[in-house]
Amino acid sequence: MKGKVWKFGDDIDTDIIIPGRYLVLRDEKELAACVMEGCDPEFSKKVNKGDIIVAGKNFGCGSSREHAPIAIKGAGISAVVAESFARIFYRNSINIGLPLIEAKKISGHISGGDMVEINMDKGILKDLDTDEEFEIKPLPDFMLRIMKEGGLINYLKNHLKEIKEE
Amino acid sequence: MAMTMAEKILAKASGNKELQAGEIIMANIDVAMTHDLTGPLSVESFEKIGTKKVWDPEKIVIVFDHQVPADSIDAANNHMIMRKFVEKQGIQNFYDMREGVCHQVLPEKGHVVPGEVVVGTDSHTCTHGALGAFATGIGSTDMAMVFATGKLWFKVPETIKFDITGKLQDNVFAKDVILNIIGKIGADGATYKACEFGGETTRNMTISDRMVLCNMAIEMGGKTGLVEPDQKTIHYLKGRSNKPYKIMKTDNNAQSLETIHININELEPQIACPHNVDNVKPVSEVEGTHIDQVFLGSCTNGRLSDLRTAAKIIKGKDISKNVRMLVIPASREVYSKAMDEGLLKTFVDSGALVCNPCCGPCLGGHIGLIGPGEVSLSTSNRNFKGRQGSSDAEVYLSSAAVAASSAVKGKITDPRSN
Ligand code: SF4
Numbered sequence: 253m254k255g256k257v258w259k260f261g262d263d264i265d266t267d268i269i270i271p272g273r274y275l276v277l278r279d280e281k282e283l284a285a286c287v288m289e290g291c292d293p294e295f296s297k298k299v300n301k302g303d304i305i306v307a308g309k310n311f312g313c314g315s316s317r318e319h320a321p322i323a324i325k326g327a328g329i330s331a332v333v334a335e336s337f338a339r340i341f342y343r344n345s346i347n348i349g350l351p352l353i354e355a356k357k358i359s360g361h362i363s364g365g366d367m368v369e370i371n372m373d374k375g376i377l378k379d380l381d382t383d384e385e386f387e388i389k390p391l392p393d394f395m396l397r398i399m400k401e402g403g404l405i406n407y408l409k410n411h412l413k414e415i416k417e418e
Numbered sequence: 419m420a421m422t423m424a425e426k427i428l429a430k431a432s433g434n435k436e437l438q439a440g441e442i443i444m445a446n447i448d449v450a451m452t453h454d455l456t457g458p459l460s461v462e463s464f465e466k467i468g469t470k471k472v473w474d475p476e477k478i479v480i481v482f483d484h485q486v487p488a489d490s491i492d493a494a495n496n497h498m499i500m501r502k503f504v505e506k507q508g509i510q511n512f513y514d515m516r517e518g519v520c521h522q523v524l525p526e527k528g529h530v531v532p533g534e535v536v537v538g539t540d541s542h543t544c545t546h547g548a549l550g551a552f553a554t555g556i557g558s559t560d561m562a563m564v565f566a567t568g569k570l571w572f573k574v575p576e577t578i579k580f581d582i583t584g585k586l587q588d589n590v591f592a593k594d595v596i597l598n599i600i601g602k603i604g605a606d607g608a609t610y611k612a613c614e615f616g617g618e619t620t621r622n623m624t625i626s627d628r629m630v631l632c633n634m635a636i637e638m639g640g641k642t643g644l645v646e647p648d649q650k651t652i653h654y655l656k657g658r659s660n661k662p663y664k665i666m667k668t669d670n671n672a673q674s675l676e677t678i679h680i681n682i683n684e685l686e687p688q689i690a691c692p693h694n695v696d697n698v699k700p701v702s703e704v705e706g707t708h709i710d711q712v713f714l715g716s717c718t719n720g721r722l723s724d725l726r727t728a729a730k731i732i733k734g735k736d737i738s739k740n741v742r743m744l745v746i747p748a749s750r751e752v753y754s755k756a757m758d759e760g761l762l763k764t765f766v767d768s769g770a771l772v773c774n775p776c777c778g779p780c781l782g783g784h785i786g787l788i789g790p791g792e793v794s795l796s797t798s799n800r801n802f803k804g805r806q807g808s809s810d811a812e813v814y815l816s817s818a819a820v821a822a823s824s825a826v827k828g829k830i831t832d833p834r835s836n
Contacts, residue, residue: 276492
C-alpha cells in the first residue's frame with residue numbers, strides 16, 4: 253500500500269471527522285463530502301483515492317458513530333496511521349474494513365505531502381521522501397481475520413453458525 | 419483467583435470461571451440499546467448479514483432521543499426506519515419520541531441491573547455502570563452482530579480504580595470531581611480501561627451523581643465506568659426492575675488493578691475549556707468569560723437534582739439579557755417531577771427556554787445550535803470543536819450550579835460567590 257500523506261495532530265475527535273449535524277446521512281459518498289470538515293472544510297475536495305492519513309495520539313476519540321470511519325473510507329483514504337487510536341473508533345474501522353495502523357512516534361517524523369509505503373506483512377512503514385522506516389504494530393490475529401474477510405459483516409456471513417453455537 | 423468487577427462480569431457473560439485482563443472473549447449480551455441516530459445504520463448492517471430475526475427482541479431497547487421531534491425529513495425518515503424495525507422484530511422496549519435521553523431512560527425504566535453486560539450504539543453507554551453493570555458503547559456493525567447472535571467479542575480491560583475521599587464543598591458536585599479527574603489523567607489516560615469509582619465520596623453519592631462519574635469515563639478513553647452496587651443501588655432498582663441480578667465486587671488484590679487516590683476536600687468548581695474535555699481549569703481562572711448560550715441538560719447533568727440545583731440559584735432572578743438559556747430535562751420522569759416541584763416555572767419565569775426531553779444542543783445536530791464566534795456554557799460532556807454547531811464556536815463544560823450562576827450574571831461565574 254502506497255499513498256500521499258495528509259497530516260493531522262493529536263486527539264482528532266469524531267466531531268471533527270464528521271460533525272453531528274451530518275449524522276442523519278448514511279450514504280458513504282454523502283458522508284465523504286463532509287469528512288474532516290471540523291478542521292479543514294476543503295479536505296474532501298483535496299483528497300485523492302489511495303491517500304493516507306497520518307496523525308498523533310488518540311485518533312477518533314469521542315462518539316461511537318460509525319459514520320466517522322465510513323466517511324474516511326468513502327473519501328478514498330486507504331489507511332489511517334496514528335500513534336494511538338480511541339477504542340470504539342478502532343473497532344468500528346476494522347469492522348467496516350478501513351485499515352488502521354499504529355506506529356509509535358510517527359507523527360513528528362512524517363510531513364504532509366510525503367509519499368509513504370506500508371508493508372503490513374513485514375510490519376514496516378517507509379517514508380519514501382526521507383527514506384525513514386518505522387515499525388508498525390501488528391493487528392491482533394482475530395482482527396486480522398475480520399479485516400482479511402472484508403469486514404465484520406462478511407465475517408458474520410461466513411461464520412454465523414459457528415458463532416451462534418459457540 | 420482475585421478479579422476485578424469488570425473481569426467477574428465478563429467471566430460470567432462468557433461462561434468462564436476465571437478471566438484476566440488482556441484475554442479476548444465472546445460475551446453474551448444482556449441489553450442491547452440503540453437510538454434514532456445510530457440505529458438506522460445498525461439496522462442496515464443487520465439486514466446485510468441476511469438473518470431475518472433478531473436473537474432476542476426482549477433484550478433490545480430502542481429510544482428516540484437525538485432528534486425528537488424530527489427536525490428534518492432525513493430525521494423523520496430515520497425514525498420511520500426504526501419504527502418499521504421495531505414492528506417487524508416485535509420489539510416491546512421501544513420508547514418513541516416522548517421519553518427522553520437513552521442513558522436516563524434505560525435505568526429509569528429498569529432495563530439495567532447489576533452484573534449485566536449492556537451495549538449501546540452510543541459512546542456514553544458507560545453511564546449505566548453506575549448501577550454495577552459492565553456497559554460500553556459500540557458501533558453500528560458491532561450492534562448488527564449483537565442483533566444477529568446476541569454475542570460480541572471483548573478484550574477484557576484492566577481496571578483503574580479511583581478511590582475518592584473527602585467531602586465536597588457547597589456548590590461543588592460530582593461533575594467537578596470527574597472534570598478534575600479527566601484534567602489530571604488526560605483524554606486518553608484511561609484508554610481501554612474499566613474506570614471504577616469508589617471510596618467514601620462515591621459511596622455517599624446518589625445514583626444520579628454516580629451516573630455523572632460513569633458517564634464521562636469515555637472522555638478519558640475508558641471502556642466503561644463502574645460503581646460497586648450497594649444499598650442505594652438496590653433501593654434505586656426497587657419498583658423499577660424485577661430482573662434478577664448479581665452483585666459483583668472488585669477484589670483488592672486483583673492483578674490488573676491500579677488504584678488512584680483522590681481527595682476532594684479542597685476541590686473548587688471545574689470548567690473544561692475549548693476544545694478538549696481534558697483542558698480543565700478551576701472556575702477562578704475563567705471567571706468573567708463571555709458566554710452567549712447556557713445549556714442545562716444532557717445525559718450528564720439533565721437530572722432532577724441538576725434542575726433543583728439550578729432552580730435554587732435562579733429563583734427570583736432574571737437570566738441576563740445577553741444570554742439565552744435552554745433547559746432540557748433528561749427524561750419525561752424528570753420533566754414531570756420538575757413540573758410538580760415548580761422548577762420549570764422558575765426557569766420559565768426567569769426567561770429560560772424549557773424544551774422537551776431530548777439531547778438538545780449537546781451534539782449540535784438538532785436544536786439550539788450556536789453560530790460562528792459564539793460561546794456556549796454547557797452541562798453536557800463534550801466540548802469538541804463544532805460539537806454544538808459552528809466549528810468556529812466555543813464550548814465550556816461545567817456543573818449545573820456554574821451554569822445557573824453564569825446564566826444570571828451573563829458570564830462564567832463561581833456559584834460559591836452567589
Ligand atoms: S445527551 Fe449528548 S452525550 Fe448524551 S446521548 Fe445525547 S448527544 Fe450523546
